[in-house]
Amino acid sequence: MLKWLLTNKFLNNEKLFAFLKKNRSFTLSGLTSFLRLVLLAQISTEKRTVFITNSEQSALKYKHDLEKLFGIEAEIFPYQDISIYDGVSANLYRYSKQLEILEKNDSTQILIVPVKALPEKFPDKEFYEKNSIKIKLDDEIDTQKIAQNLTDLGYKRVTMVCDIGEFSVRGDIIDVFSPEKYATRIELWGDTVTDIRNFDNKTQRSVRKIKETKILPIYKFILDKDNKETFKNELISTTAGLETNENTGIIRELLQETLEKIDNEGYFEGIEYFQSYLNKKTKNLIELLSKDFVLVFDESSEIYSKFEQIDLNYEKQIEENTQKALNLPLKSKAHLETQEFQNVCAKREKIFLDNFLDTVSDYTIEFESALIPSFSSKMEEILTYIEEKIRHGYKVVISTDYKNRVEEVLCDFEIPVSDDFCERSSVFLTENLALGGSLIEDYKLAVLTDKELFNKKSKDITAKKQTYHKESAEYIESVNDIKEGEYVVHQVHGVGLYKGLSKQEIDGQLKDYLTIEYAQGDKLHMPAEQVNLLVRYRGSGSVHPKLSRMGGNDWNITKTRAKKAIEEIAKDLLRLYAKREMAQGIAFEADTVWQCEMEEAFEYTETPDQMRAIQETKADMELEKPMDRLICADVGFGKTEIAIRAIFKAVMSGKQAAVIVPTTILAMQHWQTISERFKPFPVKVELLSRFRSAKEQKETIKKLIKGEVDVVIGTHRLLQDDIVFKDLGLLVIDEEHRFGVKHKEKLKMLRKNIDILSMSATPIPRTLYMSLSGIKNMSVINTPPMNRLPVKTHVGAYNETYVKNAINHELDRDGQVFFLYNRVETIYEFAAELQKIVPNARIAVAHGQMDPKTLEGIMLEYAQHKYDILLCTTIIESGLDIPNANTMIIYDSDRFGLAQLYQLRGRVGRSERQAYCYCFYKDRKKLTPEALQRLEAIKEFSTLGGGYQIALRDIEIRGVGNILGTKQHGHMTNVGFDTYCQLLEETINEIQETGEKPQPPAIVDINITAYIPDEWVGSKEQKMIEYKRLADVKTLEELDLIHQEWKDRFSKIPEPVENLIKIIHLRLLATQAKISLIRETSDNIRIYMPYNKAEWSIIASRIDRNITKYIKYTIAPKSCQEGNSILLFNNSVLSFKEVFNILSDLFYYINKITYEFNSK
Incomplete structure (x- = not known):
């Protein structure tokens, strides 16, 4: 931390502080980013500061460096990344942060404001005070x-x-x-x-x-009964004054539609468009801030120019909305206009950090500073430069993420390193700067960062944001998505039709029941708390499955046949597993200092799932048997980082690593990413694909044989016969399912003794993962990275105005657009049409039939933001990671499969920005039912982690297909996908003889009023979620947590819910005691057990007499499937509370006694 710089005369400029005391406007010139940072820090210690930057990313970098180097806490004022005139509602989390900053106006020392936040207007304190x-x-x-x-x-x-x-x-x-x-x-x-x-x-x-x-109010205006009428009258009045033209009819329709929305919805989507009607007393940010703030401009000409452009774009949007009848006319504007902005700034004290002296100020202070050249990891040049600067009396500061590596190199060349900043003859090491280094002649200071040392890109800084809360994707899919009229599978009775949830009274007691209809119209009414016995049927696509006969034997026969067929695949899988366990592999070394340093430089926070996958992968690599692990994760959930750490570990152990991918674009992306991460280390990374000439490929192959290449990334080119490694230790396979049969055979040959890490972005349903987990090493990443927002998805007919607005919205925030057009023969004609729609956009075309070098150049230039729009085919489907591209437009989206649409949408939304995906189909085109289902699904499942829902929904639309081979298809269809996975898991456990078969949950059927009232939880949908949570409980601790949570969330627990919790409590204890069924009859309660007479005699002899006096042991009939014996419990004179206590004690004793007996 360089906080010392702010108070020591080493960087103290007396003239600067004199000007600050006189409250005059002045200019500081000749500044690099680092010197701006230091001067900004100095100014903020003297005066409360508003620092205006040209972008949010620039603001984030200044905030990061102020905190890391000087310990100065800065606030960033967020802006809405949509236009108020888009007719789309604001991001309420950003609005919340804006209000928080305005609320603590008096205590903020430095506020960083991206220029895009300045046009927005807000109500004053009086508004919030009055309307809260x-x-x-x-x-x-x-x-x-x-x-x-x-x-x-x-x-x-x-x-x-x-x-x-x-x-x-x-x-x-x-x-x-x-x-x-x-x-x-x-x-x-x-x-x-x-x-x-x-x-x-x-x-x-x-x-x-x-x-x-x-x-607080949610909007910047109030729409109560009185305001509604005023608003409506003003809309009618303004619209009536329009000149008659061809859009008059549409305007009238739009007016009528808006008036109806006001009456029916109140605050409708996009009502912010009419803010100027609804609140005429708004102020801009600068007006709302205290008068003692000084305005500091980061290149004022750029700021004023950008503000003017934002204002101009808003003006054009308002004009176009009216001319094309996209929205109603406005009486006045809701944003701060250019002249107003200039007037507001004129009244304030200003400091301009300007290298281009275009602004007029009272005084100018010139500094002499320069950027440091990039050394691109050339150690001799770096060390010569450092030695020369020290010799000439400069203080050298190295700001790096790789302190140990840098210190090691400096020590090898006898360049001293000191913790004392004042010691000029040594190098001072500190944390890496986001803004880059600088040579400041005025103060004889040289600051080098990773950007100069290793040519590493200045990393983007992400903002801390609250994330949206959504229930687990699979959770909602399995519970709340079971709708009336859909097919379900009951563990005991088979395939049926779900008819809904209803409250029924039986023998004077109320309960919620799920009704399932079977063949011949038979109906099963099952208590709602037994919903765990039910799964949604998936598997036959659009073909309806055959209903099972309730009470018949057909379901058992179907399950038996399926299980017999499953044994084949289970034995094959287990043979492979056993062979792998016996093989001798490479035991890689434990993590080195460099490994830790490389990992610590990762710019994001690892998610818990990602961290677990990294630990599992490393643990496998350190074993002597060959690793064969699959990393399965949703799009953009961090698989590549796991591969990077595994590759580095292999290289640190003296082995070579290879990464094989299905496409040239993905190979290039991985090569760029891995090369960038390994720059500070002596690791040689090469690329083998058609993006390299024959000569370059030949040279790389020679180096591989000699061991001069540590990591090679390539397509199927890596599988050709001329590829020979000196000492290959790790093979990473990305998207293996996309390779052809011959390539897969070659991959099998490579698998013998090296470690294999496979990665898949096709989400695997949890049920299948669980069934395979015993025999395949898999790591599944379910958690999205921090700050990610769900991609907002729009589905509709192609419309040029929508396309124009979508593109302009993205370009206005300095972003980029993917435009997917999958027809090579007409792609250039379409590019010309697109250019007419957005004439100012820089458009590049990319497709698979292009010359490799040209394609590579275009992709690199797009990644460097030399183009705004990439008009391309599906070559971008896999792996392409450009965080600045956050709008995806898909033309003819009805022609794509659901999984493909999902992968394409995954190309955007890879940063903390809100991303958008527009799935267009041709206007007036009649869509097939399947296409309609696919488009509905892609719109519906837009939450983070939605890939799991997509995978399951794809099974429903297309059927189970060939998930585990064509021979298995019929059986999977007959029993449904989830049941098939359960049977597979059971079969594997039986063949492996992994101990006793898991005890199925006991069924408790006691006649007592036990249900969740609708009004207590709020709705039927919420009630189903809570029933499912109860049904899934595995321990008494989990049950207690739910009990406590319900008290917190839903207030005092009613008696029927307390009874329900007691039933689940009994179910858990009974399951532990190996009891299968507890059923109340008119005479007694029957408890079905597996214990014979001799076993029961031993158990009963150790149970308290106060319990055994109520029970009688009897042998079960031979036809009974629930157990060998039955306990008859006389409950005729007992209350439910007494029954619960006695049964709880009984099951506790049975479990304790049998456990002690089996342990001997």
Whole structure:
């Protein structure tokens, strides 16, 4: 940390501080990025500072370096990355952060503002004070009135509060998520507020108690009953004044539609467009900030020019919206215009950090600083430069992510390193700067970073954001997505038709039942808490499966046949597993210092799943048997980083590593990524693909044989006979399923004694993963990287205006666009049409039939942002990672498969920015039912991790296909995909003889009122989710956690729910005691067990007499499938509470006694 620089005269400029004290505007010139950073830090220690940058990324880099080098905490004022005139609602998390910064206006020392945030206007403090709802302990409130007030403030009523702007009312609990860090839970007793607490929207659990809360409006205006009428009248009046033209009819329709939305929806999607109608007292950011802030401009001419361009774009958008009847006309603008901005700035004290002296200021201070040349890892040149600077009296600072590596090299060349910054004859090491290094002649200071030392790109800095909370993808797919009329599979009764959930009274007791219809119209009513016995049927595509006969033997016969066929595949898999276990492989070395350093330089935070996969991979590599691990993850979830760490580990152990991929584009991407990561280390990385000439390939092959290449990345070219390695230790295979049969055979030959790491972006359903996990080493990554947002997906007919708006929106935020057009023969004609739509955009064309060198050049230039739009075919489908490209437009999207659409959408949304995917089909084209299903699915499953849902939905649309071979297809179709996976798991366990067969969950059928009331949880949908959670509980600890959570989320637990929890409690204890069924009859409760008379005598002799007096042992009939014996429990004079206590004790004793007996 260089905080010392701010107070020591080493960088103290007396003239600068004199100007600051006089409150004058002045210019600082001759500045590199590092010197700007130091001067900004100095200014902010003297005055409260607003630092205006030209981009969000620049703002993030300054914030990062201020904190890392000087310990100065800076705030960044976020902007909405959509135009207010797009007719799309704002990002409420960004709005929440904006309000937080404005709220603590008086305590902020340095505020960094990207220029794009400046045109936005906000209400003043008075608006929020007047329109907020304040609630404190002991207040009397009316829940109906509060619900109406929240609706008036723009909140949406939901079942479960997950995002800002939502609220729910469940009995005595009100949940609301105001624009703040945490949501708030208000608990009532009658009408009195007895408790207020913040809760985490991701876990739904309370995090802290508070005494009062202030609920802010969600919008910058209020749309209550009075405002609605005023708004409508003004819209009618403004529209009536328009000149008559060809769009008049459309405008009238649009007006009518908008008026209906106001009446029916209130705060409708995109209402922010009309902000100027709804709140005329808004102010810009600079007006709202305290007067004592000084404005500091990072290249003022650039800032003013960019502001003017933003204003111009808004003007064009407003004009186009009116001319093309895309939206209604506006009375006034909702943003700060250029002249207003200049007027506002003129009233403030300003400092210009300008190398181009275009602005007028009172004074200018000239500095002498220069960029340091890049040495591209040429150690001798670097060391000569450092020695020369030290010799001439310069202080040399090296700012790096690789301190150990740098210190090691400096020591080898006898260049001293010191922790004392003042020691000029030595090098001072500090953390890496995001902004790059600098030579500052005025102060005899040379700062080198990884950019200069190793030619490493300046890494992007990501903002910390709250992530959206969504239930687990598979969880919703398996529970809430079972709809009435869909096919399901019951473990015991087979394939049936789900008819819904209903409350029924049997023998005077109420319960929720799921109704399943079987062949011949037979119906099964199963208690809702047994929903774990049910799975959704997947497998036959559009063909309806045959219903099983309830009570018949056909389902058992079907399952037996399937299991017999499954034994074949299970034995093959186990043979492969055994062979691999016996083979002698390479035991790679434990992590080195360089390995740790390379990993620490990773610019993102590893997700828990990713970290586990890395640890599993490394552990496999350190064993003496050959590794064969599959990394399976959704698109963009971090597979490549796992491969990079494994490759580096192999190289550090003196072995070569090869990466084989299915496409040249993916090979190039991996080569660039791996080369960049390994730059600071003596690791030679080469590329073998058609992007390299025959001569270059020949040279690389020679080096491979000699061991002069450590890592080679290539396509199937790596599988040709002339490829020979000196000492290959690791092979990484990316997207193996995309290689042909011959290539797969060659890969099998390579597999013998080296370590293999395979990677797949095709998500594997969890059920299949679990069934294979015993015999295949797999790591599944389910967790998305931090700060990722779901890609917003639009499906519709192709429309040039939509295309233009989508592209312009992306280009306005300095982003890039993928435009997928999969017809090579007409792609250049289409490029010309696209250029007419967006004349200012730089368009590049890329397809697989291009000359390799030309294609490589285009892809590299696109990655360097020399083009705005890449018009391309599906060559970009796999692996291409360009974080700055966040809009994907797919032409003729109905012609693509669901998995392909998902992979294509995965090319965007790979940074913290909101990404968009537009799936267009030809206007007026009649879509096939399958195409319609695919497009509906891609729109529906837009949450992070949605690949798992896509994989399962693909099974439904197309059928199970050839997942495990054509011989298995019929059996998988007969029993359904999930049941097939369960049978596969069972079969593998049986063949492996891995101990006793797992005990299936006991069924508890006791006649007691036990259900979850709709009004208690908020809705039927939420109720189904909670039933499924109960059904999936495996331990008493898990059950207790749910019990506690329900108390927190839904208030006091009603008696029917307490009874339900007791039934699950009994189920868990009974399962441990190997009891299969507990069923209440008119005479007694029957408990079905596996114990014979002799075994029971031993158990019974050690059970308390107060329990055994109620039970009688009897042998079960031979036809009974539930057990060998039955306990008859006399409950005629007992309450349910007494029954629960006695049975709990009974099962506890049985489990304890049998465990002790078996342990001897």
